[in-house]
Amino acid sequence: MRAKEVPLAESGLKILMVTSEVVPFAKTGGLGDMVAALASELARQGHDVRVVLPRYYSVEIARLQRIGSALSVPLGVEEEWCAVYQSRLPDADVPVYFLDHQVLYGRDGIYGTKTEPSFHDNLRRFALLSRGAFQLCRSLDWFPDVMHVHDWPAAVVPVCLYAREKDGPFAGTGSMLTIHNLGHQGVFPEDDFRHFQLPSELYATAGFESPDGINILQAGIQNADILTTVSPTYAEEIQTPALGCGLDELLRRREADLFGVLNGMDYETWNPETDLHIAANYSHEDLAGKAPNKAALQEAMGLEVDPTVPVFAMVSRLAEQKGFGELCGPTFGSLYSICSRLELQFVILGTGEAWCEEELQVLDSKLPNLSVALEFNDPLAHLIEAGADFFLMPSVYEPCGLSQMYSLRYGTLPIVRRTGGLADTVENYDQDTAEGTGFVFDQLNPRAIADTVGWAVWAWYNRSEDIVTMRRRAMQVRFPWEASARRYAELYQWAIDRRLGRTPRS
Numbered sequence: 416m417r418a419k420e421v422p423l424a425e426s427g428l429k430i431l432m433v434t435s436e437v438v439p440f441a442k443t444g445g446l447g448d449m450v451a452a453l454a455s456e457l458a459r460q461g462h463d464v465r466v467v468l469p470r471y472y473s474v475e476i477a478r479l480q481r482i483g484s485a486l487s488v489p490l491g492v493e494e495e496w497c498a499v500y501q502s503r504l505p506d507a508d509v510p511v512y513f514l515d516h517q518v519l520y521g522r523d524g525i526y527g528t529k530t531e532p533s534f535h536d537n538l539r540r541f542a543l544l545s546r547g548a549f550q551l552c553r554s555l556d557w558f559p560d561v562m563h564v565h566d567w568p569a570a571v572v573p574v575c576l577y578a579r580e581k582d583g584p585f586a587g588t589g590s591m592l593t594i595h596n597l598g599h600q601g602v603f604p605e606d607d608f609r610h611f612q613l614p615s616e617l618y619a620t621a622g623f624e625s626p627d628g629i630n631i632l633q634a635g636i637q638n639a640d641i642l643t644t645v646s647p648t649y650a651e652e653i654q655t656p657a658l659g660c661g662l663d664e665l666l667r668r669r670e671a672d673l674f675g676v677l678n679g680m681d682y683e684t685w686n687p688e689t690d691l692h693i694a695a696n697y698s699h700e701d702l703a704g705k706a707p708n709k710a711a712l713q714e715a716m717g718l719e720v721d722p723t724v725p726v727f728a729m730v731s732r733l734a735e736q737k738g739f740g741e742l743c744g745p746t747f748g749s750l751y752s753i754c755s756r757l758e759l760q761f762v763i764l765g766t767g768e769a770w771c772e773e774e775l776q777v778l779d780s781k782l783p784n785l786s787v788a789l790e791f792n793d794p795l796a797h798l799i800e801a802g803a804d805f806f807l808m809p810s811v812y813e814p815c816g817l818s819q820m821y822s823l824r825y826g827t828l829p830i831v832r833r834t835g836g837l838a839d840t841v842e843n844y845d846q847d848t849a850e851g852t853g854f855v856f857d858q859l860n861p862r863a864i865a866d867t868v869g870w871a872v873w874a875w876y877n878r879s880e881d882i883v884t885m886r887r888r889a890m891q892v893r894f895p896w897e898a899s900a901r902r903y904a905e906l907y908q909w910a911i912d913r914r915l916g917r918t919p920r921s
């Protein structure tokens with residue numbers, strides 16, 4: 416029987432997620448959401464899923480339960496001891512284990528702080544997590560069929576499986592590494608390798624060696640049984656020199672084991688029919704509620720309340736990755752000409768890099784139809800999704816992207832660059848047939864952004880029926896976690912087969 420055909424719901428796999436983030440305990444971005452949503456859905460589908468992460472200072476100990484005795488974790492030349500606490504994911508039968516270590520985790524920040532964006536001892540901090548995951552299983556006498564590790568902080572786990580845990584209780588444990596963002600690889604000085612307490616020859620043979628020192632993600636990519644990304648297009652793109660961040664050659668070598676699985680979306684939190692943050696609820700059958708939301712948004716952002724002018728919006732980290740270099744870079748950018756030449760209003764909600772905040776503030780003061788809010792404001796993000804007409808995401812790269820999925824659900828037509836998850840979720844408008852769910856462009860330059868926004872403005876004023884048709888269609892598109900979790904379960908089985916040598920690895 417081929418691995419693909421194994422009836423997974425009946426077999427119920429034992430899965431350990433090793434991660435630096437999981438919602439609601441620790442989150443800096445989409446990784447935390449994805450781990451929680453996937454683990455919950457897999458548990459619903461009958462798998463025994465557990466999660467392990469550090470007990471960061473921000474995770475209140477009073478809300479956790481202490482379990483077992485302290486773990487001894489090999490680290491550096493000796494060992495470190497960490498206590499284990501437990502909680503559960505809300506609304507799901509998923510135990511979450513926290514490794515507690517005052518010196519390494521007892522501080523503000525997950526990876527760093529504003530003053531120290533990347534903690535100097537991050538390798539040691541996440542080495543404790545990765546090595547600790549094995550000790551945790553031993554202390555629980557629970558051995559997973561697969562260890563699903565996320566991004567560089569846990570990417571040394573697959574190396575440990577092949578180098579340290581070849582025999583014994585982990586001999587049949589497969590590994591999957593999900594790359595959420597290839598831009599972060601975990602690069603450290605060569606000397607830090609000792610923290611892993613791995614044989615020194617592995618530095619070269621297991622793939623840690625890079626021109627800049629240790630590259631943890633690179634070693635994970637070389638050793639994991641199965642690799643995934645959070646969208647199919649991103650899985651293709653990272654194999655190219657343009658978006659491979661220096662690892663494209665290695666990724667091409669592992670192409671047969673590399674899969675893209677699109678993230679699902681949270682349809683409870685983001686539902687225009689029930690959303691409590693917005694001015695009026697609405698559905699694809701009755702779009703009337705869009706108008707009061709638009710008026711409420713225009714008012715909240717200090718713009719003229721006018722139902723006839725199209726409102727364009729962005730809710731985003733203010734970073735180069737999100738296309739802000741092309742929109743409002745210090746020397747060029749299309750936002751000024753978009754707002755000054757086109758008959759529209761523009762709303763931006765975001766926080767991020769200082770240069771970008773400053774540029775946006777200057778533009779905000781010059782352009783009466785642009786309104787910028789430099790804050791993190793979840794209720795306002797919901798109102799923007801509900802009240803705007805178009806949602807712009809001109810990303811340089813986008814491993815999956817959530818905001819375009821929310822925009823589709825809220826009938827706020829996305830305008831996206833054809834990259835990563837954006838390419839996989841938004842269908843381009845066809846003027847001849849009125850097909851599509853948004854507007855898609857290829858080139859990443861100020862002109863292409865302005866032209867595509869201009870096209871949407873033209874459609875707004877000249878093809879209003881098409882806009883309504885697309886809106887209704889977009890609102891009915893679904894990205895269910897259920898299907899994505901089934902795909903992951905299928906790939907876990909492949910990982911186990913690779914591990915057991917039933918099918919060869921690339």
Ligand code: ADP
Pocket residue numbers: 444445446730731732764765766790791792793796815816817818819
């Ligand atoms: P990324 O994870 O790369 O930042 P995504 O599109 O996957 O991008 O997810 C961004 C999420 O963060 C969305 O849910 C978006 O609404 C939210 N978000 C980003 N900036 C803000 C902000 N300033 N205020 C409220 N929500 C924000």
